[in-house]
Amino acid sequence: RKEVEQDPGPFNVPEGATVAFNCTYSNSASQSFFWYRQDCRKEPKLLMSVYSSGNEDGRFTAQLNRASQYISLLIRDSKLSDSATYLCVVMYNFNKFYFGSGTKLNVK
């Protein structure tokens, strides 16, 4: 079983739509959680960290469910510029990171 699993998509949505991605992780000792966005042929860029209480940054909301071992990312009012691959990243032991394979989003 993979350490971190994501639906690869692609998610094809119209502009203005709300879209949600989930990511599950297998190690219950995982400490920190992040969402990154990666554009084609570019490096991943930190979108937001994910906190137990949930956090919001503009149109983006991230949630963590430790009991069920998943994190989610909600994007409201999708823009064309949101088209990218979204990577779920889980850290444990302070320097061990596991990456999901990424979820591709196409906003049209």
Next chain:
Amino acid sequence: GAVVSQHPSWVICKSGTSVKIECRSLDFQATTMFWYRQFPKQSLMLMATSNEGSKATYEQGVEKDKFLINHASLTLSTLTVTSAHPEDSSFYICSALGEAGELFFGEGSRLTVL
């Protein structure tokens, strides 16, 4: 946010030559850096963990004699692909561990070996 710079962005070399890629943390000290490679439409694959002042820790299946990693200072790690061959052509990305535990990535280096 923290910035990590990677150089060169693109490199084309002949088979058998060695290529050095630099990864610098520009506004913070990074005791730990990571090196990845990524093939088209695939996820990042961790190659090794680079710790300042000590030997790198390589992932299973990654040849340490082929991919030399040096982390001589708190702001610089280098990856040298020795005797590169066409199958080494890939997108190589470094990342540095920030103070809050997040990863900051370099811009990546696209290597093409002819």
